[in-house]
Amino acid sequence: MSDNFTRPQKQKDLSAAIAERIRQDILAGALVADDRLPSESELSEAHGVSRATVREALKRLAAQSLIRTKRGATGGAFVNRQSFEDAYAQMASSATLLITLNSVDIKTACEARFALERGCVRLAAKHRQEHHLDRMRAEIARQKDPELSDEAFCASDVAFHRALVDAAGNPVLSWQLAAAVEGIEPLMNMLTYRQRDRDAVISLHEAMVEALEARVGARLEILMDYLRDQTLRTALS
C-alpha cells in the first residue's frame, strides 16, 4: 500500500489544502488531460474561500506543471498532459539535486550510469530502428571534431547514449535513464579528456553502433563494460 505521507497540516494553509484536493482529483482520474477546471470564482465559492486563496492554490499546481492557464473568454485552468520533455526536466532536476546533496563521487555516478544502461542494451538490440543508428552516427561524427570542448564532447556523449536507450523502445526506460544521465552530467563535465581518451571512447561508440546494427546484445554488454572502465580511467587520471 502506498501510504501517502502527504498529510501535513489539514487545518493550516488553506491554499495548500485546496491545491491538494484538486491534485487528488487529477490523479484519481476525475479530471483528465485537457479538462477545464471550474473558474476561479466558482472554485472559491465551491470551497468557501476567497479568490486570492484559490489563485495561490492554482499557482502551486501550475508550478508542478499539473495545470496551465489561459486568459480570455474561453480561458481557465486546464489539466496538463505531462509531456516527456516536462518529465525529463523534472526528474533530471530531482536527480541532480540528489546527487549534489549526497555529494556522490564520480566513480559511483559512472558505475550507476553504465549499470542502468547495460540493462537496456538487449532490448535496444531487439527494437532498434534505422533512425536510432543515424542519430548515433551523427553524434560520433561530431565527437571526432578535435576542436570540440570537453563540455561539448560530453553533451554529444549524452546524446549518443540517449539515442541508444531510446532504441529500446520503452518510454519508461528512456526517461529513467535520461534523468540519471542528466543528473550526473555536472560531474561528467568536470572530466578532462585527453585526445587518446576521446579516441578510445569514439572507437567504442563505433563498435557499439555496429553491434546494435547487427542486433548482438551480448556484445553490447561487453562494450558497455569496456566503456565504463575507460571512463573510470579518465576520471581517475
Place this chain on the structure above:
Amino acid sequence: MSDNFTRPQKQKDLSAAIAERIRQDILAGALVADDRLPSESELSEAHGVSRATVREALKRLAAQSLIRTKRGATGGAFVNRQSFEDAYAQMASSATLLITLNSVDIKTACEARFALERGCVRLAAKHRQEHHLDRMRAEIARQKDPELSDEAFCASDVAFHRALVDAAGNPVLSWQLAAAVEGIEPLMNMLTYRQRDRDAVISLHEAMVEALEARVGARLEILMDYLRDQTLRTALS
C-alpha cells in the same frame, strides 16, 4: 520600477517571472539553505509588484519545496535544505504521474523494471553483504504465507527487489530503481497471482538469493530474465 532587460516570455505572468528570479538566486547560491528571504512587503516593493503577486510567486516556490514559510515575528520564507526524502519523493511522484498520465501498459512497465534491475545484479553480486541476504530471506518467508493478499505480496516483492538493488552498494542505483519501482507499483498491484504463479516467483527468489550469496552475477542475470518472463505471463493471463 520594471526593468526592461527582462528575458524572453517575460511579458506575461509576473508571478511566474518573480518566482523564476528568486529561484535563480537560490540555485545560483546567492541564497543558501535556511537563509531567510525578504518579507513579502519588501519583496513586493523590491520587484515593483503587489504583495498578492509576490505571494503567488512564493507559493510556486513552496510547491517545489524550494522554500518553506513560517508565521510570526521571526517568520518569513526560508530556503529549504533539500533533503534526500524531498528530492526522492519528488522523483517518485513524477514517475508515478508520468506512468498514469501517459497510460503506460503493464508490459512496458515490467520490461523497464527488470531491464534496469538486470543492470544492477553484477554489482550486487560483487558488493552484497550478509544483511542484504537476510532482508531478502525475510521477504521470501513472508511471501510464502498463502493468506497474503495480492497487494501485500506485491509489496513484499518490492521490498525483496529493493534489498537486491541496495546490495549493489550504489546510492544512485538505489534511488533510481526505487523511483521506477514505486512509479509502476500501481500497475503491479492490479496483478492477480494464482498460487502457481506465486510458487514460481518464490522459487526464483530463492534461487536469486543463492546466486547472490555465491556472488555469481551471470546466473542472477539469467534468473532475472526468467522472473521477467514469469511476471509477464502472470500479467497477460
Place this chain on the structure above:
DNA sequence: GGCAAGTCAAATGTCTGACAATTTCACAAG
C-alpha cells in the same frame, strides 16, 4: 446571404487595503 468590423462578456492577471492568526520579544508586575 456573406463578410468585416466593432462590441460584449467571461475569465485570468494585478492591485489595494484591510483584518486575522501566529510567533517572538521586551518589559512590567508580582
Place this chain on the structure above:
DNA sequence: CTTGTGAAATTGTCAGACATTTGACTTGCC
C-alpha cells in the same frame, strides 16, 4: 526570578476593484 501581557512583525485570508486578453456575438455594409 518568574510570570504574564502587550507590542511588533510577519504570513494567511478576505473583499472589491480595475486591467487585459480572447472568443463569441452583433451589427452594418455590400
